[in-house]
Amino acid sequence: MSSSGVLDVANRSSSEGVSSRPLLRVICGPTGAGKTALAHQLARQHALHIISADSRQIYCEFDIGTAKPPVAERAGIDYRGLDVAVPSARWSAARWARDAEEWIAECGPQRALVVGGTGLYLKALTAPLHESPELDPAQRAELNAQLQPLSIQELRHLCAELDPPRAHLGRTQLLRSIETARLTGRPLSAWHAESARPARFQARWLVADPGANLSDRIAERVDAMLAAGWLDEVRALMTRVPADAAAWQGCGYRALRDVAEGRSSLAAARETILIETRQYAKRQRTWFRHQLAGSDVTIVDPRDPDVHDLVEHWWSGGTQS
Numbered sequence: 001m002s003s004s005g006v007l008d009v010a011n012r013s014s015s016e017g018v019s020s021r022p023l024l025r026v027i028c029g030p031t032g033a034g035k036t037a038l039a040h041q042l043a044r045q046h047a048l049h050i051i052s053a054d055s056r057q058i059y060c061e062f063d064i065g066t067a068k069p070p071v072a073e074r075a076g077i078d079y080r081g082l083d084v085a086v087p088s089a090r091w092s093a094a095r096w097a098r099d100a101e102e103w104i105a106e107c108g109p110q111r112a113l114v115v116g117g118t119g120l121y122l123k124a125l126t127a128p129l130h131e132s133p134e135l136d137p138a139q140r141a142e143l144n145a146q147l148q149p150l151s152i153q154e155l156r157h158l159c160a161e162l163d164p165p166r167a168h169l170g171r172t173q174l175l176r177s178i179e180t181a182r183l184t185g186r187p188l189s190a191w192h193a194e195s196a197r198p199a200r201f202q203a204r205w206l207v208a209d210p211g212a213n214l215s216d217r218i219a220e221r222v223d224a225m226l227a228a229g230w231l232d233e234v235r236a237l238m239t240r241v242p243a244d245a246a247a248w249q250g251c252g253y254r255a256l257r258d259v260a261e262g263r264s265s266l267a268a269a270r271e272t273i274l275i276e277t278r279q280y281a282k283r284q285r286t287w288f289r290h291q292l293a294g295s296d297v298t299i300v301d302p303r304d305p306d307v308h309d310l311v312e313h314w315w316s317g318g319t320q321s
Contacts, residue, residue: 022109024126024201025315028053028288029208030281031117031251032218034302036069038208038311039115043077046315049107050074051100052081053116053125055172058096059087059247061237064230066250067221078107081116087237087247092132092176097124101200109201119287120173126203132176133191135183143179148244163187170283172249204296206314207288210303218277222252222270235260251276 027039043050052058056066060083063070068082080103085091100121104112116122147155155174160167162181166189169177180188210217234256241247248254252273258264264272298314300307 021202024109025204026114027206028117028122030284032221033208033210035115035208039113042315048111048113049078051103051112051114053114053118053121055118056250057082058085058091062247064225064228064233065252087241087245090246093120093124096121100125117284126201133184135179139183140179143182147175163189165189205292207299208302209299210301215278219274222273231256251280
């Protein structure tokens with residue numbers, strides 16, 4: 001990264017097909033990096049609508065553990081994509097992208113700001129979309145009961161055998177990949193290859209990443225979430241949300257359920273959550289590094305004293321090397 005704290009990779013396509021798409025601005029980056037604060041600054045300054053691209057924050061009631069922005073912090077900002085699903089619902093990237101396209105149309109692309117760290121959601125919106133096959137609900141539930149106890153490492157090993165191109169993904173995507181391969185006899189990557197359709201937007205990306213400081217930021221945020229009552233949230237959710245609901249798959253919720261049920265101490269759960277979250281952040285960084293090549297990408301360190309000027313420069317369409 002340059003001394004200014006920003007790396008701007010300008011690789012603008014001159015093809016008519018790309019330039020004719022509406023421009024869409026996206027703030028992304030690993031969990032805990034500081035995306036929300038940057039987005040709120042821009043949204044308030046320019047009266048923007050924020051489209052949340054977070055696969056955990058779509059779920060109602062799962063608030064503290066998903067780092068959902070509190071109501072007070074988003075006062076005066078029009079948010080789309082929060083609390084749109086019941087905890088038992090499964091939301092594919094293609095489904096979210098269809099919803100996001102509607103939200104963006106309602107706001108107008110020039111007033112929409114997409115913010116989040118779920119790479120597959122962002123790819124579904126800004127790259128060719130893919131349709132996934134419908135799976136028999138009864139068969140899927142039976143298979144899911146067998147897969148849920150497996151660790152993410154065990155799921156990766158199984159996915160590497162069934163659908164190698166997707167073996168690096170997160171837990172939810174691994175489960176979907178294994179289910180599809182087992183229940184249809186074909187890997188999900190093959191289904192996607194056959195069903196691609198053009199994306200509607202040209203993206204300009206702002207990647208928030210504090211570098212080596214991210215690990216400490218994650219620890220600070222986990223401690224803040226625990227202090228805010230995350231364990232109490234889990235205990236309350238356990239009384240009304242089935243144990244196999246999709247929303248429980250977010251980082252840390254399994255560990256705190258173990259605490260609530262007496263199988264683990266809070267200290268041990270905290271360490272588990274830190275490991276899971278840092279591993280997730282590492283996968284996100286890898287995804288953004290590999291997937292954003294060829295797009296307009298600006299990387300900022302939220303700790304940079306000039307970060308607000310840099311973000312404003314990015315929003316206005318400027319470039320900086």
